[in-house]
Structures are given as C-alpha cells and as structure tokens.
Amino acid sequence: MSFWMIAAAVVIGSIVYKMVYGTTCGNVESCRVDDSNATDSKKKKKKVLVVTAHPDDECMFFAPTILGLRKKGIEVNLLCMTTGGYYGKGEERRKELISAAGLLGVGPSHVATLHHSAIQDGPDKMWNPGLLATFIDNYVQNLNINILITFDEYGVSGHTNHMGVFYGVRWQIRGCLMCLDLKAYKLTSTSMLRKYSSILDVPFSYITSNIRFVSGWRHIWTAQRAMFAHWSQFVWYRILYVIFSRYMIINTLERFEEEVMPRTLHVI
Numbered sequence: 652m653s654f655w656m657i658a659a660a661v662v663i664g665s666i667v668y669k670m671v672y673g674t675t676c677g678n679v680e681s682c683r684v685d686d687s688n689a690t691d692s693k694k695k696k697k698k699v700l701v702v703t704a705h706p707d708d709e710c711m712f713f714a715p716t717i718l719g720l721r722k723k724g725i726e727v728n729l730l731c732m733t734t735g736g737y738y739g740k741g742e743e744r745r746k747e748l749i750s751a752a753g754l755l756g757v758g759p760s761h762v763a764t765l766h767h768s769a770i771q772d773g774p775d776k777m778w779n780p781g782l783l784a785t786f787i788d789n790y791v792q793n794l795n796i797n798i799l800i801t802f803d804e805y806g807v808s809g810h811t812n813h814m815g816v817f818y819g820v821r822w823q824i825r826g827c828l829m830c831l832d833l834k835a836y837k838l839t840s841t842s843m844l845r846k847y848s849s850i851l852d853v854p855f856s857y858i859t860s861n862i863r864f865v866s867g868w869r870h871i872w873t874a875q876r877a878m879f880a881h882w883s884q885f886v887w888y889r890i891l892y893v894i895f896s897r898y899m900i901i902n903t904l905e906r907f908e909e910e911v912m913p914r915t916l917h918v919i
C-alpha cells in the first residue's frame with residue numbers, strides 16, 4: 652500500500668470518527684478556550700454574537716457553528732436584524748426563531764430581533780451599514796461580546812440582506828474604539844457545487860480551511876429539527892436543502908482582515 656493511500660485512509664478515518672463522535676472545531680479561538688489550562692486572566696469568558704438577517708439564517712447557515720460553540724459551553728447570542736416580515740409573517744417568524752434557537756442551545760434571553768423601519772426584510776432592500784453598526788455596537792457593548800460571527804461579502808446565497816449584515820459588522824468593527832479584544836469572523840461562501848455537496852464537502856473543507864465546525868450525526872439531526880421549527884417557511888425544496896446543503900453539516904470561517912479594523916484612524 653502506498654504512502655498516499657495510507658495517508659488518505661488516516662484522513663478519511665479521522666473525519667468519520669469526528670462525524671460519529673461529535674462536533675469538532677478548527678482553531679477558532681473561542682472554540683478552544685475552555686480546553687486550555689490558561690491562568691484566570693487568560694480565561695476571560697468568551698461571549699459570541701452571531702449576527703444574521705432573517706429568522707432561519709441561524710439554522711440554514713450557522714447551525715454547526717452555534718452547536719459547536721454551545722457544546723464547549725460558550726455563551727452564544729443571536730441578533731437577527733429583521734423579523735423576516737417580507738410576507739407579513741414577522742411576529743410568527745420571531746416566535747419560530749425563539750423555538751429554533753432553543754433547539755440549538757440558545758435560550759430566549761440570548762435571542763434578539765430588530766424591527767426598524769429602515770431595516771426591512773427584502774431582496775430589494777439596501778441597508779445603511781452605519782445604522783446596522785449602531786445596533787450591533789449596542790449589543791457588543793451591553794453584552795460584553797468579544798467574538799462576532801456573521802456572513803461574508805457574498806452572504807452564502809447572494810441575498811442583499813445577508814451582504815448588508817456583513818457590511819454592517821464591518822462598519823462596526825472599523826469604528827469601535829472600545830473593542831480592542833473584539834474578534835470578528837465571517838462564514839465562508841462556497842461555489843454552488845460545494846454548497847450542495849453535503850457530507851462530500853467535508854474533506855475539501857478540512858483541506859481549505861483551518862477554522863471550521865463539523866457536526867456529528869446528533870448535531871446534524873438537531874440542526875434539521877431546528878430548521879423545521881421555522882414551519883411558516885416550509886416549502887418542498889427546503890427538504891432538498893436540508894439533505895444536500897453542506898451548511899447543515901459544516902461551517903468554515905475566516906477572520907475579518909486586520910486592515911478593515913484601523914481604529915486609530917477614527918480618533919479625531
């Protein structure tokens with residue numbers, strides 16, 4: 652047996668082991684904080700804020716991250732920038748978000764939705780990033796958040812609101828002079844082929860990213876149940892999404908670039 656066959660067997664075996672025995676994390680700092688033997692000063696409690704655009708984003712896209720962090724005992728807060736009222740079901744969707752978040756291990760007191768006339772749900776709605784940043788900053792300061800997680804520039808699906816959230820978070824971290832300990836991560840968007848490759852994308856994600864959350868079977872099942880807590884959004888093709896989307900199983904994250912955080916430029 653060649654070296655490469657042995658290496659491939661080891662990698663695949665390791666991945667299968669992780670899938671069977673539980674969620675695994677890459678090297679997101681928050682992911683390993685509870686594992687360290689650091690001194691008390693270094694064991695500052697990590698608090699995560701996941702910023703999304705619509706109720707159900709937390710399940711469709713961020714479930715592996717949220718479940719992975721909660722498994723480590725890390726506090727996760729959700730901030731959804733709308734109630735998802737595009738079809739006039741805002742209040743219903745807000746309640747569904749509370750239920751879904753509960754299944755993901757995030758209690759009602761850690762879930763917030765905004766309802767602002769200038770930040771409305773809709774693919775044709777452009778949001779003012781400065782306004783979003785004001786709200787995000789408010790939560791960061793009040794909850795002592797030190798890790799922000801959101802969409803990247805493409806927002807996984809290219810939805811205007813997802814991209815709007817990215818720019819809002821970027822605006823916030825650029826302008827926050829008090830956030831020296833704040834780290835921000837964005838969820839990697841992939842090609843359509845990878846997006847719907849389900850478990851087949853796991854090896855590729857291991858190769859291309861070292862910041863990742865991979866769910867085990869139990870967490871995959873939990874994410875699927877949470878998806879169906881958003882019952883008002885049920886359409887037949889959501890079943891296909893649940894079956895084939897890699898985002899139900901794996902998240903890969905990237906740090907926001909340091910150059911978007913030139914806080915010293917904002918002193919004047």
Ligand SMILES: [Zn+2]
Nearest residue numbers: 704705708810
């Ligand atoms: Zn969305």
